Amino acid sequence: MIFIPVAFTFYLAIYLLLSGIAPGSKNLIIQKRRKLNSFFVALTHSSLSLFLSFFSYVSLSGVSYTRETTEFEGLVINVIFTQNTLGYLLYDLIIIGFLFGELDQKMMLHHICGIIGGYALYFDQNAGSAAILAILLTENTSPFYQMKHVLKILGKSETKLAKVNDIIFIFLFIVIRPWITWFLAYNILASELNFIVKINTILVYSVGVLWSYAIICMVKNKFWSKEKGILESIGEYKFFSGCVLAFISIGLPYIIREYYQVGFLHFRFRGFTFI
Template structure:
């Protein structure tokens, strides 16, 4: 619990520092920099806690190791901080809030039960691996690179990584989590997270289609 409180405070302080450094940038811009830092740190920490990359979710339904618990607490602290930031932002995104609540409940349950460390570490890895590219898209727009080849490349890269992680690896992780002897709450949160991922996949597919169609029309006109 102390480590979780420390994590929430640390991410909040990080935002305040970024806000001071980029004082001329928007609230959303500064929050996305912190989110990028978290995603990079989370993927690194998760990678270090995997016992066997031949079976990254093994051992299933087992007691969480101390390193897994700390890694999950870092991400849970970030999610609590980011949920609060979402409420202060001018553009409240309902599906993003739902994603945060599902993730907070799932990781929180894992920390309380002190089980399912392997599954939850891989869930964090899968959900965060595409996040830096998600935030890169929006950062580039505010930096003046909207509708450029660089922004389009970031869009496509994000879409590809998201699809492979959330719609290929994600369903497999959901299946093994539901099949293993895990607490019902964690199974429900795993299923809910996959539903949110499927909804986002639909929105991303539409976005990429729109961007590519727009780019083709622009090239024809020139």
């Protein structure tokens, strides 16, 4: 736990440093300048987590749901990811929330779920590899989301960089979250990992699908007809939509695993297990 105050100080120092040198910030009003700096700090946090997770994922030839957690994976999860995120969460709560009154509750909830899931994975001796892949699949959109807001605050939403950033963000969200991440969720449910890990996996996957649905609706309304269609109609039937989502994230994996006696669903190539 000693790394938490270090992480808090690190992110606070970045915020204070950016207050003087953030590109374009001197021409912004104080509220926008604070938001710009906070998004730069968030970008630093997400990029650091993804870089270390990717390095671990590649160096250990992909993912394993049964292998015992290595020392490096334990370090990434406990110190670099969980305690680093908790330090960032405290920074977000104290500086952005209490001091400036600009707390993003949805992002706070996202952090809290990540910490709970991270510790549950850390205390399962075989969960380290799955945790690393979970970070990659659920956090890969974060830098692009944060960059989107940085460009918006700087008045560069219509630039080529902003459009490329949006395309990558949308592609990752509508391809990885509802589809590829399902295989990770299935494999975790089919594994012998602990109960908290499995519940957290279902919740994170379900939230990702809901966000993907919202983004698909946004893209549809921007590039096609804005009249209410089947996508919007589905959203009105929340109970039915919830039942379908529950079946996809819980029922379907159970049927495949128990009724058809299917084990892990892996994607492998030359000894590298992608998922």
